[in-house]
Amino acid sequence: MTDTSAAHARAAARVHGTVRIVGAGLLGSSIGHALSGLGVDVALADSSPAQLRLAVDYGAGRVAREDDSPSLVVVAVPPDVTADVIERELAAHPDAVVTDVASVKLEPLRTLRERGVDIARYIGSHPLAGRERGGAIAARADIFVGRPWVVCRDGETSAADLALVEGLALDLGAMPLEMTPEDHDRSVALISHVPQLVASLLAGRFVDAPDGSLRLAGQGVRDTTRIAASAPELWVQILGANAAPVVDVLDALAGDLSDVADALREPDAPGARRAVADTIRRGNQGVERLPGKHGQNRRFEPVVVMVDDRPGQLGRLFGDLGALDVNVEDFRMEHSPGALFGLAEISVVPGAVQRAIDGLTARGWKIASTND
């Protein structure tokens, strides 16, 4: 950690001059914190004086002035007003590059074009970062570190302007990825918006289920529905602004779903078992393609240890793993309903499994198993 962040802190900021941030919520204030930490002059604006004062008090930057002449304007307002603010900022700051951080990229661009706005100095972008809570108080300089930051250039974009926006992403520790607005919106529909809806729809089926049924829930269904706990307000805006790509994925998914349902309606019909097996097999292939740790698709072996439910127990476990020179690639606590302890599932590289099991057993740990 120290290495990474130290190097990051030592690096000179790639953005220069004054950066104006419109919208002092979670993303705007977090960008302000990170840039201020790099010594950049950050001018904050927000339609809510209270939100603005909070962001300034927490160190996200200073209050913007009439006579500021920013080199870069970052629009970090809710999706439904993003286009309006971009248009206003382009007009108010004729020498500035204007970018936004909205999680949908085509709709604001389309609106600006319809209004005949000259968008030569506008470059849309989207940092794939966030928090379960919003607002200036929840802001942190670190939320962009190691995350992808999509940048949408078009034919009119100058190399210097693009470098400034990509420099912003790099200054915040993110990884700039160039994409067209169309590709971005299709990608987040598939990888973020539809998974949210699927988790919500599945969890919605539990609302009227008997308690007895829910008592049988294991870690598998808890993982599958975890993000169903997301707050509705923002998602209604995001899904509404990216409706067409989301509907495309939903329709394809509905087709796959009805195919496997039809196969199960006649489980003994020829090809039925094959169709069900193919559904599970395609899922195997698809999940394999998701980038795991370090963006790779590495496979790890689980080692499951029974841990008492007391402070310090996990500390002892990880201390022993460190002493055994076993690196933990992934980790999850499995909670056994009604039990007074948890099952700690540790993922390690295959070569380290035996060393972990033998070493932990020698140190008095009970090796258990997963309950999926």
Added chain:
Amino acid sequence: MTDTSAAHARAAARVHGTVRIVGAGLLGSSIGHALSGLGVDVALADSSPAQLRLAVDYGAGRVAREDDSPSLVVVAVPPDVTADVIERELAAHPDAVVTDVASVKLEPLRTLRERGVDIARYIGSHPLAGRERGGAIAARADIFVGRPWVVCRDGETSAADLALVEGLALDLGAMPLEMTPEDHDRSVALISHVPQLVASLLAGRFVDAPDGSLRLAGQGVRDTTRIAASAPELWVQILGANAAPVVDVLDALAGDLSDVADALREPDAPGARRAVADTIRRGNQGVERLPGKHGQNRRFEPVVVMVDDRPGQLGRLFGDLGALDVNVEDFRMEHSPGALFGLAEISVVPGAVQRAIDGLTARGWKIASTND
């Protein structure tokens, strides 16, 4: 841990006499290990001599003999042959109670009734436990500890016979739950079989997606699709044997899915935003009903810490948390693609959040944020 397992080990076995286990795979061998550990005479049988030899070599019990007169027979064979083996064992051991551990309960019962088998001595059961790998080698005595174990009695079931099967569950550290076969099959369809299909179908959509889209994946979609990595073979049997209840849930889910897709087709139509918001809100309510730690629906606050990717770092983190007397309610590693470190998300009770943040910061840890 020690307390729990010691108490468990000290307890005298509730099952008595010889327990015959037919099928020395993961579940059969694991039951054998647990009962042998309690000093019970375990007689193992398996159609595969190699599997049987492995189970005996690993300490799951002894090879069954012709002259065994078991008090309890546990049928732990694949779903598609469960009914045949139950029928055979009822005939071969007229004084024994016969149970099975198949993950579907109505189909074997229906088959036995159709054949006119006297099922007075048969009690179906289902321990909700398993592992990602099967076979006698993967077997462990601990996989049932703290897990629900469904027991299906019917009118003919005698109290003594029921006590024997529930005693088996208790001897293995599981929690017996009485359910009808119909309720059991409907419950696992909702809480296990459909979530598996949903995760597989969603992940299946990633097979043909461009690499660039998948690079935007975060922890949310990884959780939603994690169980899509499950092996097809067993799932084809389970889904085929529980087809009707699974189809009922799939059809209801398909209806919900097409409703929200229709709302998004006309995102500006009256009621559209309301329909989308209700989908997310129902998901909030449903996920809230899933039993969390200790079977309760407790809410925890996340504290996210940046950890270097080196052995011992998590040990240091959990050691510090223990020193701060902060109990870790839940934990997950968040892997930032391309980053050289991970984000450790720790869930603690709300009252402990500030103590954790202040104490960890004082010890030099960088508090980050979640990326969902």
